[in-house]
Amino acid sequence: MNPSSIDNNSMNTFKAAFSGPVITPGNAEYEHARRVWNHMIDRRPAVIAQCRTPSDVAAAIGFARENGLVIAVRGGGHNVAGYAVCDDGLVIDMSLMREVTVDPESRRARVAAGARWADVDRATQPHGLATPGGEVSETGVAGLTLGGGVGYLRRKYGMSSDNLLSVGLVTADGHTLTASANQNQDLFWALRGGGGNFGVVTAFEFQLHPVGPEVYSVNPFYPLDQAEWLFRTWRAFTAEAPDEASTAFAIWSIPTHPDIPAHLHGTDACLLDGMYSGPPEGGEALFRTMRDLDGKLLDFSGRATYLEAQQAFDAFLPEGGLYYWKSLFMDRISDEALHTIVSMSAKRPSPGILVIIRHLGGAIERVAPDATAVRNRAAQYMLSIDGGWTDPAESTDNIAWIRHFWEEMRPFSNGGVYMNFPGFAEDEGDPWPTSHGSNYQRLAEVKRKYDPTNLFRMNQNIRPAEGP
Structure with a gap:
């Protein structure tokens, strides 16, 4: 119009x-x-x-x-x-609504819906507190949380949505509501993983946890020809990892950055990424075996403030780039899946494509699959193919390759997709029933109650259930 x-x-x-x-x-x-x-x-x-x-x-x-x-x-x-x-x-x-207020005694934060995670971290860390947010501090609080929310505190404290205490929103008919465990419980259930389908959120209330001010990050880089071996080493580590350790294995090209030796810029590499959310000395001891392997190219591991750790990847994913990301949940990683990931990743058409496998479990899987809208609680891993480049002429080939890789990996997944990384939702069919299983019908019923005309449909849309 x-x-x-x-x-x-x-x-x-x-x-x-x-x-x-x-x-x-x-x-x-x-x-x-x-x-x-x-x-x-x-x-x-x-x-x-x-x-x-x-x-x-x-x-x-x-x-x-x-x-x-x-x-x-x-x-x-x-x-x-x-x-x-x-x-x-x-x-x-909502970008003008970025206020964050913290009550350190009750360990609660109220966050306006236009805030980014950097706003939250800056407000909570002076009190030694945090709630699970994104892995890039410029990520918006609202979108990440409503889609579940996976970050560096995921195994210790769960998803961002798991830490919600209440949500304020305006519904399709213009009414202002609060959703919580005691008010509009059906809506509160749906908002924790159901996306922006049910109204316009104006504020979140989060539970905070003792984190920082120092944490221990693990970030060693190894040559690409060691990828399969490093992947196996990391997979074995995840089988015994404590909840404080949220880690990932990745294949990428070393980016151009002043802190990185120039001769390594653009070098294909495999790496480990993660955070230990307990006392830093515990992380230093736990991660030592993965840092002291032969052939290391770079190592950014070490103690850092939580704020520094949360911002470490910001520069590599700047606003204004061209991005296309696809994801799959995996209950396990078989040897065949591992080999496929490594061999496919070696053929990436662009150095800006990051292939990353995050370890889940821990606090995430201890929440019942029907307790919130998030269904994939048993998945131990999430594969994410994160494309980023700057030349529009590369887009068609890069997107086609990411989609091909994603299709090759689907047989190794449980069929679930992390709804915050959906590509452009161009896949045939509706991803919600597959990703949300038996929770889907309940989501559709909540949608019918709060948005029966599907006014809020510019999203990963849930269509209202048909009435009786």
């Missing part, structure tokens, strides 16, 4: 009721405001409403309904699939 086709009276009434900026294509801020982290996404909304309050959100929803506009919701704008922006519709932009 062209903004000029929106009724002027309706637009004027909306602006009068709205406290934040209302941006349309004629505004100087429009080009910047319409952009999201992944610049492969290039959409042009009719209106961008930058909210300051929950009342602004309600007004924006009403305006969209009145004018028949598709709604996209932007939290941190980091979702790789680009759902935070739409063509010709209304973007409800």
